[in-house]
Amino acid sequence: MADFTILSVPQSNFGRSVAMLALEKGLSFDFKLEPPHSDAVKEVNPFGKVPIIKHGDISIYETSAIARYVDAAFSGPKFFPSDPVATAAVEQWVSLHNMFDQTMIRQYALAYVFPHEDENINREKIANALEPLEKQLTMIDDALDGDFLVGDSLTYADMAIYPTLHYMTQFPESSAMLEKLPNLSKYITGIAARDSSIKTALAK
Template sequence: MSKPVLISIPVSNLGRSVQMLLEEKGVDYEFETASPHSDAVNAVHPLGKVPALRHGELTLCESEAMARYIDKVFDGPKFFPEDPTLCAKVDQWVSLHNTAFDTSMIRQYVLGYVLPKMAGKEPNREQIDASLPIVKKHLAVLESALEGGFLVGDSLTYADLANFPTLAYLPDFPESAEMLKEFPNVVAYIDAIGARESAKKTQPRRG
């Protein structure tokens, strides 16, 4: 069987979710660095976004579709449980991440710092300040859900791999770092998953 090729950039939280899954399952894969809207990405993703996946003749976009494919096709532990109730819960937390947490924490808050910096400008204070109440609300939801240490059941699932790379950015920015002091379960979760080999191997460079 040919190696799957994950096409992304190291700083992509969504790409890191898929890469951590590949690492956790022990899959032999290749990582191809390609920017959004580059020829390599446009050839796979109809909207030119990362991540994307190529495996033999198959091409896939959307991180959850990639994750489900990887979990079904490759050996190793399963991250989408066979139990339908638990699997539905995984889907719930992946959907909450992709439709809400990613938007507030990354697209609105983190990128309010990062994109202006890349252009040599000051942070977008209006965008950042508007995002903070929503980020805090979403952290409160996660704080309650993480009483047991994982989002679903008593072991790591793709729900955790989907959410962790986003949360891992929050200690690096001033308002969210201060905010995390109110959410000890979230902090413990970031620390625990961040200590896994899959997280260490996929850690993007800071700065």
């Protein structure tokens, strides 16, 4: 029997963070395909967003709450450090990721994925995203001083942010920006090589 169930869609960057955390902890999970705003999702999250996890009688939504729960409730390595300074640094990245997600995924990537009704890509939306996108990618590049965002080993900060960064390797303007950011490019390549990343990647 699996340790818990994730309700999400495979494309969800947030859902992927939860799946990566489970795999890094050596946990098993069932993946139940539930799109945002399905009845099963709205039953738990009034805002209809995925992911959700179910563990016995417990249902949790909001990815950072899920991650905290999974890290604390199950055995395996811990990905929120016990040191208060380090855990504050992890939380800082998790919180920053909410802004990165708005720019990188909602404003930028989804403008490619869901074009205008006339089927043209929403160029205006993409153009408006480029300045904050470059600022955010540069900020992460500047902050990186090795293979991980916090300290010298994997933390939940990496799992929160990596799925969003991975999408940035797939679109023209963002991948051109990444080419000029060596720390970030190396970082993405390193996390991409992990089992938890390979096993949660979308089939091509």
